[in-house]
Amino acid sequence: MKASFQATSLLILFFLQLPNHLIVSRRLTKPQPTPTPWPKQFHALLYMNLSSTHLQLSDLWYDWPKGRNVNIFQKQLDVVLYDIEWNNGTSFYYTVGEDAQCSVVDFGVGIPRPDFLDGAQYLGRVVTDGFLCDLWEKIDFIWYYEDVITKRPVRWDFFDGISSHVMTWEVDAVLPDSVVQAPEYCFTKIVDRNLFSA
Numbered sequence: 001m002k003a004s005f006q007a008t009s010l011l012i013l014f015f016l017q018l019p020n021h022l023i024v025s026r027r028l029t030k031p032q033p034t035p036t037p038w039p040k041q042f043h044a045l046l047y048m049n050l051s052s053t054h055l056q057l058s059d060l061w062y063d064w065p066k067g068r069n070v071n072i073f074q075k076q077l078d079v080v081l082y083d084i085e086w087n088n089g090t091s092f093y094y095t096v097g098e099d100a101q102c103s104v105v106d107f108g109v110g111i112p113r114p115d116f117l118d119g120a121q122y123l124g125r126v127v128t129d130g131f132l133c134d135l136w137e138k139i140d141f142i143w144y145y146e147d148v149i150t151k152r153p154v155r156w157d158f159f160d161g162i163s164s165h166v167m168t169w170e171v172d173a174v175l176p177d178s179v180v181q182a183p184e185y186c187f188t189k190i191v192d193r194n195l196f197s198a
């Protein structure tokens with residue numbers, strides 16, 4: 001349980017960067033849909049059901065040009081946890097306010113590329129969350145549901161049981177730099193890593 005939150009993040013970062021030739025290719029009889037690449041910059045509000053069945057909201061701010069992926073998690077009836085991931089492999093996890101905590105982790109890999117779903121295997125059409133979606137799976141790691149009409153993602157699930165449901169999807173939205181500046185105590189204080197477990 002301890003540090004499992006970070007372990008999950010590491011796996012996500014790792015698997016999404018595997019080269020596509022590792023994907024089992026199938027002989028296709030007709031052209032199949034491919035996932036729409038992520039916009040270079042977007043903001044999404046996610047409703048997440050964790051493997052523990054605890055719930056959280058996430059403000060996801062993906063920014064490929066700036067080389068950062070930000071999740072601001074509102075844990076149900078609990079803390080707000082900032083997760084600032086940089087393309088150089090460093091991630092900052094911190095809370096603010098009373099009893100603020102911070103943990104700095106070097107994952108050694110960067111954020112997902114906009115085309116991280118390239119090479120995913122098409123599984124067909126399904127209805128999820130009330131939307132007709134195309135569904136892909138990549139290396140038994142992520143199941144990705146995209147609206148057939150609008151091509152927006154509706155949901156993605158990770159192998160470990162975490163599911164994310166896309167509530168808003170704002171292409172080109174950018175988080176101000178001031179929000180992602182890690183607080184001073186990230187560089188000075190010893191942390192309680194328990195805080196950051198899923």
Ligand SMILES: *[C@@H]1O[C@H](CO)[C@@H](O)[C@H](O)[C@H]1NC(C)=O
Nearest residue numbers: 049050051053054055161163
């Ligand atoms: C969360 O996921 C679990 C396991 O799939 C499911 O049983 C539960 O109903 C879900 N809870 C919510 C609120 O979606």
Ligand SMILES: *[C@@H]1O[C@H](CO)[C@@H](O)[C@H](O)[C@H]1NC(C)=O
Nearest residue numbers: 086087088089090091106182
């Ligand atoms: C990665 O980039 C962030 C943001 O610019 C910086 O705070 C961090 O120290 C960098 N990490 C390394 C290992 O250079």
